[in-house]
Amino acid sequence: MASRFSSFMVQHLLLFHFCFHCFSDAQPSLNYTSRPRSIVFKIEKDPLTLQYMIKINQGTPRAAVKLVLDLGGKLPWLRCHKGYKSSSYRPVNCMSPQCALASKPIKCVLCNSTTSWCHSNACNISTTNPITQCVGNGELITDVVTVESNKVQRFMPRVFAFGCATTSNFLHGLAKGAKGVAGLGRSSPLSLISQFSVAFRFSRIFALILDDRFYNSGGGRYHVTYNGDDVGSLLSYTPLLINPKSSEEYFIDLKSIEIIGSSDDGKAVPIHQKLLSINKKTGVGGTKVSLQVPYTTMETSIYKAFVSTYLKKAEALNPELQRVASVAPFDVCFNASTTILDYTFLVMPSIHLVFSKNLTWFFTGLQTLVEVNSDVLCLGFIDGGSNPMTSIVIGTDLYKYNLVEFDIAKSRFGFWKYKYISGIPI
């Protein structure tokens, strides 16, 4: 049993990398040949930091740069403290409307530098490194970005604005090889999503598939199919909420968490409801979807109740299940050879995230456990401390096999509710 299980897991790890990142055209009836119907980026996962990156081509001559995806980022930015070399770039004047859209406060600087990236009347901005939370200075510039669509195989140059961060060591904490950050924030007019939607006349919608191994390339809005079905047309939606203190981020209205084991009683995790709502004055509380956090974190009281319910359900399903010593960063770990693999399903509780209107997003045993080595499986959830800003932060490891859609235009979050994935151990 153990070796069968392990060999499945090895396949998982080997196939982790290439995935899609898609920008969708919500108005398929329009037929502009000069623009793509949607844009698909390959996503690269950095194995060390578990950050996700895309590659864009920019400047003249064209240079490929890798940017770490940041769901809550206001704008794309690059490190420029050693200069930015491109014949097509332009500084944004601090009196321009574009500068007024950039992060506040904005100061006009009259600098006298000989460096190529510093200009008088520069649009001086500050930006935040999403990993270290350090605030750095820089200026807003524009340059040509070329995008290759998967549908229309050609390059379509467009002028994009981005931050040129001049603070040294500002890339600290980002994946090796990354030259900046792709801010995908929901509100800022300078976020990559807003700029793409203006440049290509798209609705403000994008989707992620962090691990595309179950999908085939096909038709439909995202060109991804599973067993012949257009996955993009099978999404379930729950409203996106706005946190007034953190308006770039993607909050969702999680109402409860259920853990499903063999018996049906007491499946809801007891949670203080206040923790699940956003305090409009302080911005504290609620649930958000993250691309920065690999493992889902929960405020301490939620985490404790969650673990205690989970362990009861797990034991009821499999009385032989043996807990072993914790492996950081996880608390709850199991002896892998005491787990039961029933054909391709791991006999462990499944976890339901329940939204309004009883909509559930469910995760099976293997989706919620992390194989830390061939002998040990850990529950992939982490104690987020007793006073976190956000009560529950949904990490990438939980939703990596799903197609998730961020529909800013309709203010809703979509996920694929597949019924059964045959022959695949999830």
Ligand SMILES: *[C@@H]1O[C@H](CO)[C@@H](O)[C@H](O)[C@H]1NC(C)=O
């Ligand atoms: C619409 O686009 C398709 C595919 O690009 C093309 O074959 C077709 O001729 C276009 N139709 C019109 C009316 O332009």
Ligand SMILES: *[C@@H]1O[C@H](CO)[C@@H](O)[C@H](O)[C@H]1NC(C)=O
């Ligand atoms: C810029 O440098 C020139 C010559 O080095 C100097 O005369 C001028 O005062 C400087 N301007 C500012 C704003 O520092």
Ligand SMILES: *[C@@H]1O[C@H](CO)[C@@H](O)[C@H](O)[C@H]1NC(C)=O
């Ligand atoms: C922007 O303003 C900050 C704070 O006034 C300053 O430290 C920084 O050097 C300025 N940036 C540029 C590029 O001049």
Ligand SMILES: *[C@@H]1O[C@H](CO)[C@@H](O)[C@H](O)[C@H]1NC(C)=O
């Ligand atoms: C895990 O379970 C197997 C089989 O019951 C046992 O041989 C092994 O010693 C256990 N490992 C640990 C670390 O407890």
Ligand SMILES: *[C@@H]1O[C@H](CO)[C@@H](O)[C@H](O)[C@H]1NC(C)=O
């Ligand atoms: C949601 O489901 C629960 C139990 O499954 C049920 O008691 C409740 O009435 C349902 N609510 C709605 C709005 O359907």
